[in-house]
Amino acid sequence: MFHKISQAMFSMLFIIMLIIPLLATNLKEDVISVEENRKLAPMAELYNEDGTLNTNFTSDFETWIDDNIGFRSELVAISKKIMYSIFDILSGDRYVGPNGEFNYATPAMIADYQHINLYSEEYLKEYADSLQYISNYVENKGAQFYYCQCWDKHSIYPEYFPKAEDSPTERELLRR
Numbered sequence: 001m002f003h004k005i006s007q008a009m010f011s012m013l014f015i016i017m018l019i020i021p022l023l024a025t026n027l028k029e030d031v032i033s034v035e036e037n038r039k040l041a042p043m044a045e046l047y048n049e050d051g052t053l054n055t056n057f058t059s060d061f062e063t064w065i066d067d068n069i070g071f072r073s074e075l076v077a078i079s080k081k082i083m084y085s086i087f088d089i090l091s092g093d094r095y096v097g098p099n100g101e102f103n104y105a106t107p108a109m110i111a112d113y114q115h116i117n118l119y120s121e122e123y124l125k126e127y128a129d130s131l132q133y134i135s136n137y138v139e140n141k142g143a144q145f146y147y148c149q150c151w152d153k154h155s156i157y158p159e160y161f162p163k164a165e166d167s168p169t170e171r172e173l174l175r176r
Contacts, residue, residue: 024070031068041067077102097160105154105161113154113161 031040044060047053054060066072080102083089090096095110097103111117119127135145154161 021070021072021075025065026068026070033067035073043068101160103160109152109154110161112152113158 026040027043029042032038033040041060041063044057044064045054046057069075080091080094083091084096084102090102092104093106093109094102094104105113108117131147135147138145
């Protein structure tokens, strides 16, 4: 008896877990994802604009449901935490920050932060010469030249990058 009740409860919980995200699916068009800073996929159409059957409907529908299913960002975050806590796997260019949060940084960003990929003197001179050439050209035309340095996030928020002892070494970065 207990076995049948537990199976029924497990089955009901499983069905509820499948249905709730579907009920919370985004049905609006032209929605921008705040987390990813991009436009979500439009709803799949069964027919093309010319009235013919859309042969790509299944892949279009899959793309739409992947982007618009309810609680998507929460499910992705939970999946990443489970993969890390159980299997010690971080997918892509992610690492664990000092407070246990997941952060994003490419191997080049970490190498830049660690100062192991500095530019050569020849490259820096060539770059400075090209900026000087542009500056002289623009000023000869009667305009002013401005150079703007855009900071990387690891320059602004170094406390969120892995400390040297936790960071991948140069050899590990080159293997990626």
